[in-house]
Amino acid sequence: MKIVALVGSNRSDSYNKKLALFMKERYQAKLSIELVPIDQLPIYNQDDELNPPDIVKLVKAQIADSDGVLMLTPEYNHSISAVLKNALDWCSRVEQVLVNKPTMVAGASMGLHGTVRAQMHLRDILNSPGVSALVLPGNEIFVGVVHEKIDEAGQLIDQPTIEFIDQVVDRFIKWIHTVKK
Numbered sequence: 478m479k480i481v482a483l484v485g486s487n488r489s490d491s492y493n494k495k496l497a498l499f500m501k502e503r504y505q506a507k508l509s510i511e512l513v514p515i516d517q518l519p520i521y522n523q524d525d526e527l528n529p530p531d532i533v534k535l536v537k538a539q540i541a542d543s544d545g546v547l548m549l550t551p552e553y554n555h556s557i558s559a560v561l562k563n564a565l566d567w568c569s570r571v572e573q574v575l576v577n578k579p580t581m582v583a584g585a586s587m588g589l590h591g592t593v594r595a596q597m598h599l600r601d602i603l604n605s606p607g608v609s610a611l612v613l614p615g616n617e618i619f620v621g622v623v624h625e626k627i628d629e630a631g632q633l634i635d636q637p638t639i640e641f642i643d644q645v646v647d648r649f650i651k652w653i654h655t656v657k658k
């Protein structure tokens with residue numbers, strides 16, 4: 478099954494990117510996870526939406542061609558980052574590539590709450606008319622205090638978190654089959 482990962486951080490050392498790469502490796506027998514370069518998208522401009530730059534076409538084509546989307550969000554000022562919101566805005570217009578797309582949400586931050594507030598906003602946005610993704614209900618992956626759970630090599634080392642993500646990924650696979658029927 479082809480899954481695209483949208484990572485909402487453009488930081489080179491991003492924990493959310495490390496989490497995405499960890500998941501790509503760990504679940505490779507079940508899923509083919511590819512990171513989509515949403516950090517390279519220009520700022521959304523309605524003037525350009527009918528004839529967007531090539532990178533916009535590429536990102537939207539990768540999403541359209543996938544069986545599902547994994548979104549990993551940091552928390553910026555109690556919400557999602559501009560990088561992720563920008564990608565969602567591009568995807569919500571003209572070819573609305575997220576409509577009815579099975580989607581799972583996760584997020585990592587150094588704070589205790591592990592992106593709870595960002596994910597609440599994200600789930601709202603994913604329910605907007607132009608986005609309308611089919612978000613896996615519940616299954617909230619909040620990786621708080623992430624700097625103590627991901628090691629120098631970028632490996633997630635917190636066993637309860639790993640086991641919980643294992644379960645959510647299995648439920649996401651079932652969700653994809655359920656909503657595809």
Ligand code: FNR
Nearest residue numbers: 486488491492493494551552553554555586587588
């Ligand atoms: C943050 N951070 C943060 N953390 C949090 O728990 N709640 C918040 O509201 C914010 N706000 C915030 C704003 C801005 C502009 C920055 C740069 C950071 C901390 C943030 O979650 C932390 O830096 C994460 O490590 C960011 O994710 P990546 O880049 O590691 O994936």
